[in-house]
Amino acid sequence: MGPGPINADPRVLRAMSAQLVGQYDPAMTAYMAETQELYRDVFRTANDATLLIDGTSRAGIEAALVSLITPGDRVLVPIFGRFGHLLVEIAERCGADVHTIETEWGTVFAPEQIEAAIIEVRPALLAVVHGDTSTTLAQPLEDLGAICRAHDVLFYTDVTASIGGNEFLADEWGLDAVTAGLQKCLGGPSGSAPITLSPRAVDVITARKSIEAGIRAEGDAVRDDRIRSNYFDLAMVLDYWGPRRLNHHTEATTMLYGARECARILVEEGLETAWQRHRLHGTAMAEGLAALGLAVFGDQQHRMNNVVGVEIPDGVDGEAIRSELLHDYGIEIGTSFGPLHGRIWRVGTMGYNARKDAVLVTLASLEQVLRRAGVRVSAGAGASAAQDVYGSAV
């Protein structure tokens, strides 16, 4: 019940135990095409360029950035938590001239703040995390697409933490590149990174491919347009997933089975239903934790449905509580990073764990552990508050 990775859906694990088929077997290429179509539904996009990167969600981020960024490009990263810093770190290694704006952990940006920074920096790319589990908040993105178009900026986001549990509409919101991972609300294991690219992003990437062949002969040593990575070269990866099926890496078949099943489960349930399920169980968890006397962290207007931060009570050893909950009750909750380290716990309700029994058992167990640690908790308050949420939802 941490901020992810979480337990996988048993259906996903079962799908991953299927025998392999050859990478150009018609069955395999059909699975690949089906997986692309499913992730178009998940991302809410019509982008043809929708596929999987064979690596963790961090691999997806690097693939997007290294393929979109030509060394020297200005990139703007609004930072509202740990993963904003990660985007900076990766973009810098891609050779970008990175500019940042920061807001206090527990808050998000107003669109005007981001537009003002775009006007000042004039970046080629805006790179912003959607949901940042480090603070539990989600940056509203719906107004940023139009702003990016108005200023001719590419718009990239990572939705690893939010996708499947929170409203996300890639095309309607004007995204050019989106990366994800399976290990949060999609209910799968880490190791495959779904990605989607708008035609505009594909044009940028494809142009870099065509530049690659010719430019070296002209001997321009200062500006090297070649995509710096082979593994993450989306121009080549697109040809591998596309009708030409040009050999690149050897597809990670078992991870593809898993990614496909994650999306099948979600599409069967319906995206709106899944978002609502996450909101229901996330609210029940938050209300339950508050009723146990724990102060909920951050701007609740912009909290993700699937993870809540609560302040560790004064005088309580946060790690001792987490340890007892894990070892005696078999339940994992999250610690925190950076400025929140030692200040808050993070509790997730996502994917297969966005369930009533998981919420109630967690609240019941945490109550026991808090009481043993000397925290004054009113008996049954947590589970009761959660039940009230469920009762009013019926």
Next chain:
Amino acid sequence: MGPGPINADPRVLRAMSAQLVGQYDPAMTAYMAETQELYRDVFRTANDATLLIDGTSRAGIEAALVSLITPGDRVLVPIFGRFGHLLVEIAERCGADVHTIETEWGTVFAPEQIEAAIIEVRPALLAVVHGDTSTTLAQPLEDLGAICRAHDVLFYTDVTASIGGNEFLADEWGLDAVTAGLQKCLGGPSGSAPITLSPRAVDVITARKSIEAGIRAEGDAVRDDRIRSNYFDLAMVLDYWGPRRLNHHTEATTMLYGARECARILVEEGLETAWQRHRLHGTAMAEGLAALGLAVFGDQQHRMNNVVGVEIPDGVDGEAIRSELLHDYGIEIGTSFGPLHGRIWRVGTMGYNARKDAVLVTLASLEQVLRRAGVRVSAGAGASAAQDVYGSAV
């Protein structure tokens, strides 16, 4: 029965259906430590720095090269097949000054040829593929470690195609960096890349980490020592797997379960026994194919145990044969790349498929398909020749 990826061992698939645990759960860190120890056995190394890269075998290659190569470094790549060209391509993108020597596909290099090139080029790194499935050959490596030490050159090889099915001794042969994949003789799916680094290689990589923090302030724009990738930065990945457990990516737990089981199966069998099993079944397949009238390709003294190339008979449509074998008999054999395209088929006997029944069924089926295509084959010759190999081995 192609050159890989191949069917996974059912034990590996079963291991991959196990439920996930948190990435810092004591059970998980114990699995990680156990996996490292198992791969030390598989690589025949005492290297502490033995771990998994979360991606396909190509990801392992890029992680090794991008972490070892400082832009501008001279790198020597002896090319004897398709994967030598891949090393060149990746090393170039890492900013290396790449020099190559080439030998005809179907042959390998004598150590003196490689030493002469080292003396001429004076590279920082020698990067050479061990087994190259494109030609079915394995470059002998046992003399190259001493040569590299004598000339102060780092020695890197990729053993994806050979490991587990052919003798390989990382420490005895003087390797500084070795990368692998699961999808050949290890009997697993693509998607995890075991890697091992000598203390000398770790020193090079760690030195680049310490340079990273300081050098930017000095404003040296010509030479940028920072490792160009975040995801493949082995300095950080070592800290993630090491006792500090510094957060990096989210470990691909299911792939780790798979990689661990692949190594457990191999270590239980015994490396020498596994090499011998691959030699036995590879020989039976090669003799069987020859008895069907097909000419075996390349220098047989240096052929890998686990894959054999045979020339497509004149007047026969190689793809039609492959298609009938796949669709009517459920058996996949490989096509070829580059100069061998349309000239040879490649037939594998590796991992879980290095079995007597798999060899005999393949030979029996291919006989039928060849005969239907109008090739004159003497009835039963293939299976019979293979049985002779098995008989003489008892």
